[in-house]
Amino acid sequence: MVCKPVEWKSTVVNPTTLAEVRGGYLSQPTGDIYHRYRLLTSHDNSHFFIKLEPDSRHGLLTIMPVINKLQAIPFEIHREGLSFILNNRDYLEECGILMPRFLESKKCIRYTEKIYAEDESIKNVCNFPQLLQILLQRVQHARSESFILTLASAYEGYQFYLPSFIDFRGRIYRSGILHFHERDLARSLIVFAPNPYDSYDSEIDKRCRKILYCSAPFHYKSFQSYTESNEWYNDNKSSFNTSDHSLIEFALHAKKPFQFIANVLSLERKTDPSTIPVTQDASSSAYQIMSYFLLDVELANRTNLISIDDKIHDLYTKLIEELRDYLKVHLRSSLASVVCPRIDRKLVKAIFMPLIYGKTVISTTKDIHNSLSSLLTNQ
Structure with a gap:
């Protein structure tokens, strides 16, 4: 949105529900629009209805200034990052960081059908529905990436704003395609718009760059301290800073390759460091809250609530070890030897993170079975 959103205000003297406020890009709602667009992200009012007390300490009068402040922050497209991706798109596709553009064509499905019918070796590996499912996922991924790059190119040179919303837990989220709750590519293309009233300060510039030198390596892999990440950047700088291709090849093994590339470009090409966002996911926030209520010092340390x-620390990495030890005791040795090596962080997080929000045992069982379906029977 290139126009600044209207501030959220109450339509009544003592607002008690989220439907009694107006703002953002919503003006004079009528009919179904009245229920579709509101501060709450969920459309299911019967399950996620939030009523706020008129007391200003806990009511909308406290929330609205926060939302207004967040949605009034202007952003811009990361020009160096976008230019780098567009200029090196062929090589990014060749390395597998970007999906090939030919997957956007409808013809690729027809070609796949033809190749599958003619090649017997493929039939020995998988059936056509399995192959088609994988292909459709790749097609969707390729189209999504192209859409993000097209949208970023259209926004280049403009300042834009990201509407803010609240979910049923009270967390604030953004809306749209380009925002910080999206995936790696979209995140890498957003920077803060420079403040025209700020004058250059060498000391602030130095401090910002110091922070970026510590944060950029975390897009490549995890570290146990900021000092360790800073040393890693200085040690490996010569490996990825010689050419565009060297940076792409180095980023191939990164956790978040596009954000790593964007941060390196910002540091090495002298972009204003104060415009570069430093993003950090919550460190098992629900378990942090649990450790606080239970006064569990060990859990608080594992979730980085205290140090x-x-x-x-990474809670889920620690849980991997404990889950493997548990399975070795409770499973047959022959089954444990097959299952335990395949227990990774992604599966452990899918099991334990939703539990805190009330995920059922049946749902968890389905996730485990889907992940290990090639090894486990329904029983």
Whole structure:
């Protein structure tokens, strides 16, 4: 949105529900629009209805200034990052960081059908529905990436705003395609718009760059301290800073390759460091809250709520070890030897993160079976 959104205001003296406020890009709602667009992200009012007390300490009068402040922040497209991707798109596709553009064509499905019918070796590996499902996922991925790049190109040179919304837990989210709750590519293309009233300050510039030198490596892999990440950047700088291709090849093994590339470009090409967002996912926030209520010091340390040893911990990595030990005791040794090596962080997070929000045992069982379906029977 290139026009600044209207501030959220109450339509009544003592607002008690989210439907009694107006703002953002919503003006004079009528009919179904009245229920579709509101501060709450969920459309299911019967399950996620939030009533706020008129007391200003806990009511909408407290929330609205926060939302107004967030949605009034202007953003721009990361020009260096977008230019780098467009100029090196062929090589990014060749390396597998970007999906090939030919997947956007409808013809690729027809070609796949033809190749499958003619090639017996493929039939020995998978059936056509399985192959088609994988292909459709790749097609959707390719089209999504192209759409993001097209949208970013259209926004280049403009300042735009990201509407803010609240979910049923009270967390604030953004709306649209280009925002910080999207995936790696979209995140890498957004920067803060420079403040025209700020004058250059060498000390602030130096401090911002110091922060970026510590944060950029975390897009490549995890570290146990900021000092360790800073040292890693300086040690490997010569490996990825010689050419565009060297940076792409180095980023191939990164957790978030596009954000890593964007941060390196910002640091090495002298972009204003104060415009570069430093994004950090919540560190098992629900378990942080649990550790607070239970006064569990060990859990608080594992979730980085407190620091006992001055190290950054990953709760789910620790849970992998404990889950494997548990399975070795409770499963047959022959089954445990097959299952335990395949227990990874993604599966552990899918099991334990939703539990705190009330995920059922049946749903968890389905996730485990889907992940290990090639190894487990329905029983």
